[in-house]
Amino acid sequence: MSMLEVSNLCKTYPTFQLRDVSFAVEPGTIMGLIGRNGAGKSTTLKSLLHLVRPDGGAVRMFGMDFYANELQCKQSIGVVLGSADFYVNRKVRAVTDVTRRFYDAWDEAKYRRLLALFAIDEEKKLRELSEGMKVKYMLALALSHDARLLILDEPTSGLDPVSRDELTALFRRVVESGERSILFSTHITSDLEKCATHITLLHEGAVRCSDTRAGFLARYRAHGATLEDVFVSLERRDYDDADLL
Amino acid sequence: MTTRIFYKELRLVLHPAAVLFTLFGAMLLIPNYCYYVAPFYATLGVFFCFMNARENRDIWYSAALPVSKRAMVRGRVRLCVALELAMLALAAPFALLSVRINPNGGNVVGIDPNTAFFGLSLLLFGIFNRAFLPLFYRTAVKVGKSYLLSMIPVTIFILAAEVLVHVPGVGPWLDATDAPAQLRQLPVLIGGAALYALLTWRAAARAETLFEAVDL
Numbered sequence: 001m002s003m004l005e006v007s008n009l010c011k012t013y014p015t016f017q018l019r020d021v022s023f024a025v026e027p028g029t030i031m032g033l034i035g036r037n038g039a040g041k042s043t044t045l046k047s048l049l050h051l052v053r054p055d056g057g058a059v060r061m062f063g064m065d066f067y068a069n070e071l072q073c074k075q076s077i078g079v080v081l082g083s084a085d086f087y088v089n090r091k092v093r094a095v096t097d098v099t100r101r102f103y104d105a106w107d108e109a110k111y112r113r114l115l116a117l118f119a120i121d122e123e124k125k126l127r128e129l130s131e132g133m134k135v136k137y138m139l140a141l142a143l144s145h146d147a148r149l150l151i152l153d154e155p156t157s158g159l160d161p162v163s164r165d166e167l168t169a170l171f172r173r174v175v176e177s178g179e180r181s182i183l184f185s186t187h188i189t190s191d192l193e194k195c196a197t198h199i200t201l202l203h204e205g206a207v208r209c210s211d212t213r214a215g216f217l218a219r220y221r222a223h224g225a226t227l228e229d230v231f232v233s234l235e236r237r238d239y240d241d242a243d244l245l
Numbered sequence: 246m247t248t249r250i251f252y253k254e255l256r257l258v259l260h261p262a263a264v265l266f267t268l269f270g271a272m273l274l275i276p277n278y279c280y281y282v283a284p285f286y287a288t289l290g291v292f293f294c295f296m297n298a299r300e301n302r303d304i305w306y307s308a309a310l311p312v313s314k315r316a317m318v319r320g321r322v323r324l325c326v327a328l329e330l331a332m333l334a335l336a337a338p339f340a341l342l343s344v345r346i347n348p349n350g351g352n353v354v355g356i357d358p359n360t361a362f363f364g365l366s367l368l369l370f371g372i373f374n375r376a377f378l379p380l381f382y383r384t385a386v387k388v389g390k391s392y393l394l395s396m397i398p399v400t401i402f403i404l405a406a407e408v409l410v411h412v413p414g415v416g417p418w419l420d421a422t423d424a425p426a427q428l429r430q431l432p433v434l435i436g437g438a439a440l441y442a443l444l445t446w447r448a449a450a451r452a453e454t455l456f457e458a459v460d461l
Contacts, residue, residue: 051308051461074311086306087257098253102310
């Protein structure tokens with residue numbers, strides 16, 4: 001059973017269209033959703049979470065129709081849209097105290113262990129946490145309610161290389177047991193090289209390719225090229241110099 | 246689930262200024278004053294909470310939680326109701342003190358802080374909720390514009406209510422502060438409460454429908 005099955009998701013905006021987006025995330029895998037800025041990554045994540053009302057398509061999560069079982073499904077997912085840039089003037093303790101009440105499976109002991117592991121000081125305000133720390137805090141919240149699917153929108157953007165490396169290692173560790181999966185959008189392809197098992201490439205609102213990382217590379221890359229080389233070669237647009245002058 | 250969201254509203258969304266404004270019932274002690282300024286401040290407290298939520302990106306925090314968009318609205322409406330009713334409840338002792346300090350009909354500006362005043366204040370809150378909540382949840386972003394627009398019917402209501410106490414016949418009846426008059430004004434309080442409940446309920450239902458359709 002797939003953790004997540006997105007089928008023919010459509011959404012039309014005045015200047016942008018999401019067209020028949022379909023992909024699946026299997027247990028124990030990390031799916032990287034890549035695409036240029038404006039390719040539809042965030043819209044896809046928002047649509048599949050019902051934050052945006054899709055015009056068509058279906059989302060199945062843990063074998064259930066997500067839209068019909070939204071609250072039940074949300075008990076088992078961890079969502080990070082951007083970094084934890086909400087309630088930045090509130091202490092970690094205050095935000096956790098509110099958050100934990102929403103989850104039936106909240107494990108306080110596990111949360112304490114994760115805070116210690118990530119060296120997060122509960123007395124700090126969220127704005128006092130570094131960007132990397134904020135993502136780790138969000139991960140701690142998600143893992144403490146035993147989220148089986150983590151949906152992360154550009155979690156590594158704006159992080160230094162060391163923090164990104166730490167996080168990608170963490171992601172690998174999170175799915176290791178085969179019971180959890182991660183879907184994360186990014187345009188930092190080097191992070192995907194390190195941890196993604198699967199890749200879905202979005203291009204102008206449509207899925208250009210959704211495959212295993214090896215399959216994706218085999219399909220597109222010239223010998224020895226990196227994922228970034230492939231991404232750039234597929235997406236790069238040349239401009240007519242004359243128009244710029 | 247609404248209880249959990251209400252707890253979130255109290256812990257994270259409630260702005261300190263809104264708490265302060267619930268104490269503005271003390272303004273009922275001011276001689277010769279438009280006492281509707283006190284409930285007006287309570288609406289300003291609601292505005293502060295909505296601003297606080299927006300500036301702290303509450304929608305993105307709440308969207309990640311296992312709650313529906315409709316429940317998000319219900320939690321916020323509950324916060325509004327709590328602030329409005331708290332303001333009136335805390336104003337009651339000041340009203341009792343005020344009518345003892347100022348003799349019957351002492352307020353030459355407008356209504357005295359009597360039973361009718363509380364009923365009409367409830368109606369004021371109902372009008373505010375009915376206007377503000379659907380206006381805001383149409384976009385879930387435009388707090389200032391929604392608040393300013395909602396002030397139009399509220400201001401008209403306040404002007405009309407204050408003019409009414411100067412109208413011969415109904416004016417003295419509405420403005421009286423003696424004990425028998427309070428009993429006679431009871432229907433105004435009950436009617437105000439009923440209209441408040443009805444308008445707020447309609448506002449919440451409309452706001453839920455509108456927010457459901459908003460693409461975040």
